[in-house]
Amino acid sequence: MRRTHRTRRDWAVDLGLFFFAACFAAVSSQSIPVAEDLGPGWRAADQAVGGLGCAAVLLRRRRPVPLAVVLLLAGSQAHYLAGPTMVAVFTVAASRPWKATAWVAALAFAPLPVFLWQIPDMAEERAGSALTYFALIAGAIGWGLFRRSRQQLIASLRERAELAEADAESRAERARMEAREEIAREMHDVLGHRLTLLSVHAGALEFNSGAPRAEIERAAGVMRESARLALHDLREVIGVLRAGSGSASAEGERPQPELADLARLVAEARAAGGRIDLAGPPGEAAPPLVGRTAYRIVQEALTNVRKHAPGAAVDVRVTGGPGDGLTVEVRNTRPPGPDPAPAAAAVKTAGEGGGQGLIGLGERARLAGGELTAVPADGGFRVQAWLPWQS
Structure with a gap:
């Protein structure tokens, strides 16, 4: 009035x-x-x-x-x-x-x-x-x-x-941001591992064209399998994106990695020429969130070793159990040789992640209720995470 x-x-x-x-x-x-x-x-x-x-x-x-x-x-x-x-x-x-x-x-x-x-x-x-x-x-x-x-x-x-x-719009926007960040982490973790294998073997073939035929065939086979798996993982991620906000059930039906899949992950990395020693994981099945987070941490750590320290030996240790929590440690030695090999330099140039992988791993660990540290150690690098495991 x-x-x-x-x-x-x-x-x-x-x-x-x-x-x-x-x-x-x-x-x-x-x-x-x-x-x-x-x-x-x-x-x-x-x-x-x-x-x-x-x-x-x-x-x-x-x-x-x-x-x-x-x-x-x-x-x-x-x-x-x-x-x-x-x-x-x-x-x-x-x-x-x-x-x-x-x-x-x-x-x-x-x-x-x-x-x-x-x-x-x-x-x-x-x-x-x-x-x-x-x-x-x-x-x-x-x-x-x-x-x-x-x-x-x-x-x-x-x-x-x-x-x-x-407030509802703000919560929805935060949910969308979290979903986008989760998808970005998923794409980085899933595709980065496969594409790094491709880069390593492609770089090796480029700078060692006179390698024996058997070695070339083995590298080509690894590249073909990595490309096939990368395309399969990319289809899964795109399927989640297309499902939109109603993708909760579809995402829950996707096969998610578990703690027991670490052996397969390490075997793939060894087949690509990595020197990796795996200790653990414990025989008891871990909760889905804990197992998936541990798998992604090891996957990203191995990817970073192939990018930045090719040829270095890697020691993967997974210990703990219900009540004590799960400890994941990935330590690599100093890469051999005084200078990086030409193939390794090509891989760094083509596949550099800008440090986003370790940031994403830290976020994953915090979302699971744990913590993660990544520091240089004895000329190499050490990634260690602790995740809660309820008894």
Whole structure:
């Protein structure tokens, strides 16, 4: 009600209140007591003032408090202003602060004590008319306060709904971000391992074209198998992406690596020419999240060794059990030779990961409730992670 530009609804409400004030004045005109000593022009003047008061109702949105004060003061002498006065005090109670409403209410009921003092000496008709007037003013103020409380409640509920909607959108956006990060980690872990094998063998064939035919055939076979597995893994990841937000069931049906698959992973790396020693894992089956996280940590660590330390010996140790947690340690020695071989340099140039792999492993470990450290050790590198394993 504070805006000065009125909508069609505002005009409809204002015109409705104008007609209410006019109709109230017309209906109550016969019950207004008239003193016998007043001249014949009194009622006409009173009606004219009442008409101006009804027209002034249209100004209630611009100056509600001054309008209410003027009508209350004039209403003590002009009886036809009762309708416009009720509209004015209702507007103040519905749209203005509590302090302004309290001052207007105090002005409206200021004559009440004097009236109650004089009521024994008043005529019954005049006393009844005055009591009705104060009751109507009190009702108008009460109705205005109720309307303001209702508006405040609606505004509060609307604000809460908007906040809830914004919070839901924020949670959905965070969920989308987490899903994208999870997919990125999955693609990095799954495809990085396969593509690194391809890069290693392709680089070896490029810089050792005179190798024996049997060795070339073995390298080509490893490249073909790695390419086939990489395409298979890529189809699985793309299938999850195409499934969208409803892919929870589809993703749960995908075969996920387990702790027992570490032996197969190490065997693939050995077939590619890596010198890897595996100790563990424990015979007891680990929880799916723990086993999958351990598998990805070893996979990424072996991929990094092939990228940055080709030819280095790798020691993989997986120990622990229920209650103690699972400890995964991947340590590689210093790569042989004073300088990296040309093939290794080609692999680093083609397959450098920018350090995102270790960051992703740290996030995986934290999501599983564990921790991961990756530091240089004795000329090589050591990746160690601890994952909780509930008994």
